[in-house]
Amino acid sequence: MRLQFTLNGQEITAEVSPLDRLLDVLREYLGYTGTKEGCGEGECGACSVLLDGRLVNSCLVPAIQIRGADVLTIEGLSGEDDGLQEAFVEEGAVQCGFCIPGMVLAARALLSENPHPTRHDIKHALAGNLCRCTGYERIFRAVERAASQGYGDRISTQNSRQDKGRKSLFELQGSEPSWVFVPQSLDEALEILSEYHDVTLLSGCTDFYPDLKKGKPEPARVMDIWGLSDICGIKMKDGYIEIGSGTTFSDIASCETIKKYLPALADLSTMIGARAIQNRATIGGNIVNASAAADSPPLLFVYGATAVLRSKNGMREVPIAELFGGYRKTVLKPGEMLASIKIPLPSPGAHQFFYKRGSRLALTISRLSVAGLIELEGDVVSSVRIATGSMSPVPFFLTKTEGYLKGKRLTGEVIETAAAIASEEVSPRTSKDYRKRVTGRLVSRFLKEARS
Known part of the structure; x- marks a missing residue:
């Protein structure tokens, strides 16, 4: 080339x-x-x-x-x-x-x-x-x-990057991949996906090269979707915010709309790796890689977010909470790609949070993460969702903790009991005592902050 x-x-x-x-x-x-x-x-x-x-x-x-x-x-x-x-x-x-x-x-x-x-x-x-x-x-x-x-x-x-002559297709020689695709639009990308189900999508590549280094075979076909305008950007719609799957975490973190309505997502976006990673990593990649340690899915669970999946044959929407089929597995069908994420606007006054813990503050893979969204009427819990990540093949809701909290006043005793329920509700595969204890403490911290 x-x-x-x-x-x-x-x-x-x-x-x-x-x-x-x-x-x-x-x-x-x-x-x-x-x-x-x-x-x-x-x-x-x-x-x-x-x-x-x-x-x-x-x-x-x-x-x-x-x-x-x-x-x-x-x-x-x-x-x-x-x-x-x-x-x-x-x-x-x-x-x-x-x-x-x-x-x-x-x-x-x-x-x-x-x-x-x-x-x-x-x-x-x-x-x-x-x-x-x-x-x-x-x-x-x-x-x-x-x-x-x-x-x-x-x-x-x-100046930020300008699209300078994306070529739609060119052939490579020798031992390199047989074809590389550079679509100029989402429709063109979907056309390619419909014909080649084995094509690997390239965007931020923050997992792609580490995986190759660890021995994953180099793909036979790749499609570069980095900076594809149809899947980038953040839009305020009627009752929800739509984020293109190709939007980077640095763009999410700096977006005033996100800071105003989804502050926990803005905070999360500053915790993804460090600045150089945030400038490359995309929210779509963080989701569809389906890593157990991915940071964004637990928070998207509690937001009630929806994945907009596109293919040559049309579009369908799937709740993020139903998108994962197991470790490194999603329900995406051949020929489909994640185009955007729709996040309903939380009610005014709702409290939201995301916490993660790892071996250090920056550039760390989560050992555990906890996200939550709670609404209060006075000091009584009217609605609450809490989800965890990095402790099972896919994120999950703490339904027992949620059920206990709903309709109760956030007294010190209630918070202490909810934290104890949360710590017992998680079933981490490793470092069990640590993860259970910290989960309880993070839930307690969230509830105390919401009460104050």
Whole structure:
């Protein structure tokens, strides 16, 4: 495949495989070795670059998705008066240097969006970039120094990606996949799905490359739906919000409509990996991968959300709570794809929450998650839904806990009893005592917050 894109301000043309990672294109094809490979799974940040102004892990971006894009690597900063790199030097924030190219690009992405960040903002923005030797305090101080010297005010965020000539179909040669499809519309994508039931959809690819690394066979056919406008975006409708399946979690987190009506979903979206992952991971992928540890399904359960499934033959709607058929299984039929998610607007005054627990705060797979939506009349529970994730093959409602709470006043005794019921209602396969205990505590926390 002939790949054309802009790298550090220069037009680049290279012959690559569509599934080559952006990281490989930079290092192996073009010799830009400032970008490092650490984990190869999007967990360390060493390979961070800016793609159309957004921070991404280059180990998770296929070459087919950078056609016509603008890529900025650490080499692109070397020819300018770069106060950010100077700040890293002045604060002694560099030792072995392996993580620093990605760290600098992550800091630049932050300062281009938020020229005067707080310490909390900096920690959150760099949470996906790991350093093994310097320690983070000097790195945080370096970003603060650059900000205080006006670095963020001097740079501008690059334009968001424009669709630059999506080709509908082209053939590949040799040992590469037989066909790669690049539909220009949802209808075209559905036409392809109706003919090729074995085609693998590519969007954010945050699971695709880690799965390949773990030994999953490379697919024979792929279809790139990243940025397909028909399945991207957030729309306010009559009584519900519709989110396109290709919408990223960073776009969900920053959407004012989501913040106003679905604040728990906005919070959840900031907990999916770290910023580079949130810029790539889509809500549709998080759902249809049907991972037991997926974060969004439990919350979508309690919202009463509906999956809009499209095929060449039409459309059907399935409650998210009925979408999963087991671990890594959904009820999608051959030729169908998830087009959007409809979420009914919660009643004014309803309390909603999402909590997750893992081995660390950022870039962690949930060991357990709990989501809830409760409505009160005074201090009496009129409606409540609570669901859990990461403790069974599919999320499930805590129906016994819900049944106990409905119609009761949220007294301290009722909250304590509900928490005890919740802890016994879950049946985790591993770490049973821990997960049961924490589930009860999170339910108690939610009910106390709702009461207050």
